[in-house]
Amino acid sequence: QAQLTETGGGLVQAGGSLTLVCLASGLDLVYYHRGWFRQAPGKEREFLAAIDLNGSHSYYGESVKGRVTISRDNAENTVTLQMNNLVSDDTAVYYCAASTYVGSSIPQTYEYWGQGIQVTVSS
Numbered sequence: 001q002a003q004l005t006e007t008g009g010g011l012v013q014a015g016g017s018l019t020l021v022c023l024a025s026g027l028d029l030v031y032y033h034r035g036w037f038r039q040a041p042g043k044e045r046e047f048l049a050a051i052d053l054n055g056s057h058s059y060y061g062e063s064v065k066g067r068v069t070i071s072r073d074n075a076e077n078t079v080t081l082q083m084n085n086l087v088s089d090d091t092a093v094y095y096c097a098a099s100t101y102v103g104s105s106i107p108q109t110y111e112y113w114g115q116g117i118q119v120t121v122s123s
Contacts, residue, residue, distance in 0.1 A: 002027035002112045004096050009117035012086055016121075020081040022096030022114055030074040032098035035110060036081045038119075040092040047105035048094075049081060059103040086121045094119050 008020040020036070035050040049070035050059040058070050069082040079096055094117050097110035104110070 002029065002098070004029075004098065004112055004114035006094060006096050006114045006117040009094060009119045011120045011122060014087055014121055014123045016086050017082070017084045018086060018119060020083070020094055020096075020117065020119075022079045022081075024077045024079075024098065024112075027112075029077060029098050029112070032100060032112070033102045033104070034070075034072060034079040035097045035099060035104065036068075036070060036079070036094065037097060037107060038090075038092035038094045039116075040089075043092075045095070045107045046092075047107070050099075050103050050105070051079065052102050057103065059105070061105060088121050088123045090119065090121045092119060093117065 003026045005023045012018050036048040037045050039045045047061045051070045055072045072079045096114045098112040099110040101109040
C-alpha cells in the first residue's frame, strides 16, 4: 500500500527558509508525477508545485513562484520542496501527493496523498 510521509515542518520566523521532504513507500512512485499543496484554515487546498517523472520539468503556483523550488530523487523515492522568504500567509498544512497527470494543479487528479505537516510562520 502506497504511503507518503512529509517531514521538515514546524515553526519558522518570517523571512526564513524551510525544506519539506516527502518520502514514498509501499509503491514505486517513481512512475508518478509529484506535487505539493497546502491548506490554511478556512481555505481551499492550494497548488504549490509539481514535478514530472524524472525531474526534468517543474511547475509552480503563482502565489509561490520565485520563492519555492521542487526537486525529486528517484533513487531515494523522495520529493523536496524548498521554501524561501516565508511570510505569515505561508502558515498552513502542507501536503505532498502523487499523480499520473503531469504538472497538474488540480487536487482531484492526485491519487495518493500524505497526511500533511504543519508549517507555522511567526512574524
